Amino acid sequence: MWEYTDKVKEHFLNPRNVGEIENPDGVAEVGSIACGDALKLTFKLDENKRIKDAKFKTFGCASAIASSSALTEIIKGMTLEEAMKVTNQNIADYLGGLPEEKMHCSVLGQQALEQAIANCKGAPQKEPGEEIICECFGITDREIERAVKENHLTTIEEVTNYTKAGGGCTNCHEKIQGIIDRIYAGGTPEAPKEPKPKLSNIQKIRMIEETIEREIRPSLKQDGGNIDLIDVIGNRVIVATRGACATCQASQLTLKGFVEYKLRELVSPDLVVEEEPS
Amino acid sequence: MKTIYLDNNATSQVAPAVLEAMLPYFHELYGNPSSMHSFGGQVSKTIRDARENVAALIGAEPDEIIFTSCGTESNNTAILSALAVNPDKRHIVTSRVEHPAVKVLCEHLKEKGCRITELAVDSEGRLELEEYENSLSKDTAIVSLMWANNETGVIFPVEEAAGLARERGILFHTDAVQAAGKIPINTRGNTIDMLSLSGHKLHAPKGVGVLYVRKGTKFSPFLIGGHQEKGRRGGTENTASIVALGKACELAGGNMETENTRVKYLRDKLEKSLLETIPNSRVNGDRMNRLPNTTNISFEFVEGEGILLLMDQFNICASSGSACTSGSLQPSHVLRAMGVPFTMAHGSVRFSLSVYNTEEEIDFVIEKLPPIIERLREMSPYWKAESSVCGIRDTETQ
Numbered sequence: 001m002w003e004y005t006d007k008v009k010e011h012f013l014n015p016r017n018v019g020e021i022e023n024p025d026g027v028a029e030v031g032s033i034a035c036g037d038a039l040k041l042t043f044k045l046d047e048n049k050r051i052k053d054a055k056f057k058t059f060g061c062a063s064a065i066a067s068s069s070a071l072t073e074i075i076k077g078m079t080l081e082e083a084m085k086v087t088n089q090n091i092a093d094y095l096g097g098l099p100e101e102k103m104h105c106s107v108l109g110q111q112a113l114e115q116a117i118a119n120c121k122g123a124p125q126k127e128p129g130e131e132i133i134c135e136c137f138g139i140t141d142r143e144i145e146r147a148v149k150e151n152h153l154t155t156i157e158e159v160t161n162y163t164k165a166g167g168g169c170t171n172c173h174e175k176i177q178g179i180i181d182r183i184y185a186g187g188t189p190e191a192p193k194e195p196k197p198k199l200s201n202i203q204k205i206r207m208i209e210e211t212i213e214r215e216i217r218p219s220l221k222q223d224g225g226n227i228d229l230i231d232v233i234g235n236r237v238i239v240a241t242r243g244a245c246a247t248c249q250a251s252q253l254t255l256k257g258f259v260e261y262k263l264r265e266l267v268s269p270d271l272v273v274e275e276e277p278s
Numbered sequence: 279m280k281t282i283y284l285d286n287n288a289t290s291q292v293a294p295a296v297l298e299a300m301l302p303y304f305h306e307l308y309g310n311p312s313s314m315h316s317f318g319g320q321v322s323k324t325i326r327d328a329r330e331n332v333a334a335l336i337g338a339e340p341d342e343i344i345f346t347s348c349g350t351e352s353n354n355t356a357i358l359s360a361l362a363v364n365p366d367k368r369h370i371v372t373s374r375v376e377h378p379a380v381k382v383l384c385e386h387l388k389e390k391g392c393r394i395t396e397l398a399v400d401s402e403g404r405l406e407l408e409e410y411e412n413s414l415s416k417d418t419a420i421v422s423l424m425w426a427n428n429e430t431g432v433i434f435p436v437e438e439a440a441g442l443a444r445e446r447g448i449l450f451h452t453d454a455v456q457a458a459g460k461i462p463i464n465t466r467g468n469t470i471d472m473l474s475l476s477g478h479k480l481h482a483p484k485g486v487g488v489l490y491v492r493k494g495t496k497f498s499p500f501l502i503g504g505h506q507e508k509g510r511r512g513g514t515e516n517t518a519s520i521v522a523l524g525k526a527c528e529l530a531g532g533n534m535e536t537e538n539t540r541v542k543y544l545r546d547k548l549e550k551s552l553l554e555t556i557p558n559s560r561v562n563g564d565r566m567n568r569l570p571n572t573t574n575i576s577f578e579f580v581e582g583e584g585i586l587l588l589m590d591q592f593n594i595c596a597s598s599g600s601a602c603t604s605g606s607l608q609p610s611h612v613l614r615a616m617g618v619p620f621t622m623a624h625g626s627v628r629f630s631l632s633v634y635n636t637e638e639e640i641d642f643v644i645e646k647l648p649p650i651i652e653r654l655r656e657m658s659p660y661w662k663a664e665s666s667v668c669g670i671r672d673t674e675t676q
Contacts, residue, residue: 012584059657167607
């Protein structure tokens with residue numbers, strides 16, 4: 001059992017500001033259902049450009065819910081400039097601390113805030129040149145860098161505790177170590193990466209077909225659904241939903257959270273699944 | 279508030295009669311059964327009785343029972359023994375859903391150069407016997423397959439699997455820690471060579487286990503030392519716990535019918551009511567071949583840790599296969615092996631009952647759990663109350 005502070009328990013049992021603001025000034029969704037935690041943050045500004053109201057919806061464990069609740073309390077009344085300076089450590093401190101293994105919950109809150117502010121300012125959400133390091137949980141190099149710098153992390157285990165990166169298949173441990181080494185080496189540029197063997201289009205389509213057949217279709221069929229591969233254009237995988245999926249309101253969630261996740265995991269991390277326009 | 283304990287696959291309470299039986303061996307009858315004096319020697323007689331009781335529960339001879347410290351030790355002993363007595367064979371067949379006491383040991387042995395076949399299971403957690411048969415080779419030293427799964431309760435056809443191994447002269451071990459006392463086990467009627475039991479899963483204390491080794495099976499000890507257990511497991515006997523396990527096995531034999539009638543009825547009532555009242559919920563695992571006391575239910579779009587902590591407010595104890603509670607970042611290896619969708623895997627809760635549960639307790643859980651799920655779903659960004667989402671067979675009948 002996790003040793004949560006009374007404050008974490010209190011915010012989990014009586015979370016503040018649950019919900020969604022209509023017509024928000026800033027909105028962000030981070031995490032995914034596959035990863036085990038996800039947070040949707042919305043906020044509204046007043047006439048003085050201060051955050052008047054903030055609300056959250058969170059899928060996740062007790063500390064994820066408590067961190068979200070704490071985040072909304074912290075940022076209320078702040079200007080965007082003040083809110084930008086909020087770190088994951090501020091969220092953890094507000095709760096009287098989080099177990100080491102749960103620090104990623106506070107990082108999730110900080111990421112949502114950062115993206116919601118960017119959204120409010122109309123800036124693009126992702127900086128160019130980001131690279132996904134941990135494919136299991138979709139964590140980028142920039143997210144790992146920020147967590148390492150702000151929290152003075154020195155080991156892969158700490159990076160996993162704070163960002164989840166490296167907590168799945170462990171294949172990215174070498175890359176994470178590389179990021180840590182680079183940061184503490186005073187920012188020496190990384191040696192040019194060896195390019196990943198590139199799939200030919202035919203190979204890619206074949207792998208997508210195989211993955212759908214082996215890993216995806218059986219699960220959907222159990223629920224009376226199905227999908228067909230219609231086309232592959234670059235990294236866009238166009239599919240059509242069939243059976244129960246075709247009439248299901250949550251099929252988007254299945255496509256993103258399950259189909260896309262599986263294809264990214266097993267074929268190529270840059271694939272995007274889209275439904276055939278009807 | 280009264281504790282409602284529905285986590286008996288994790289551990290179980292020591293039965294009152296078991297506690298009573300073991301207590302004298304701490305204080306009054308503390309002698310060493312190996313001693314020459316009658317003060318110690320009298321204890322060896324009680325150990326003999328305990329051995330007979332354990333043997334009776336699984337249809338074995340007393341000589342085939344080796345007392346160990348836990349299920350993990352029994353599993354380690356069995357697999358390492360098979361490798362020791364078959365020095366020219368380096369292949370192990372096991373499954374993807376084994377308990378860590380087998381799974382992690384096999385991963386460790388893989389690093390040491392063994393070849394490991396981890397058999398897949400289908401979406402109901404069932405084994406494909408044909409795939410199993412095809413995996414057996416001349417190089418196979420041992421097969422280790424669990425009798426019943428700790429997370430889902432799904433029962434593997436281990437007796438049939440043991441027969442196929444025997445035809446090829448391959449040793450067969452089963453981790454029967456969850457099955458013992460809940461479903462009949464009769465080693466006379468099968469060809470299983472080694473079988474593991476654990477005391478604390480059947481109302482004996484923690485810290486005692488058993489490895490059954492069929493007469494005539496080549497064996498190499500794991501703990502080397504004194505002559506105890508006929509030289510097959512060194513170390514002074516844990517007399518009080520061995521006496522306790524003997525008593526617990528005697529009780530388990532008598533309770534087997536209750537397990538399969540009253541406990542099963544309570545489990546079924548709990549499962550049926552929760553599936554009916556909570557939309558987007560489903561049972562993980564083959565409902566036809568399952569332990570009578572276990573149900574693993576997934577509640578979509580919520581996370582297991584939150585469910586457990588909110589149930590904890592009512593002193594209801596259960597387990598979850600969610601990432602947050604498994605101590606890793608991924609949901610349970612058992613649910614992943616079954617291909618349970620992520621939307622479901624994180625929100626899984628295992629209830630495991632015992633003969634000590636009452637209908638009032640089950641009714642209390644049936645009353646308290648639906649609002650808990652609803653409360654967490656209202657917080658979840660994925661939950662839309664009106665949506666009927668795929669992946670759901672909520673009220674599907676068996």
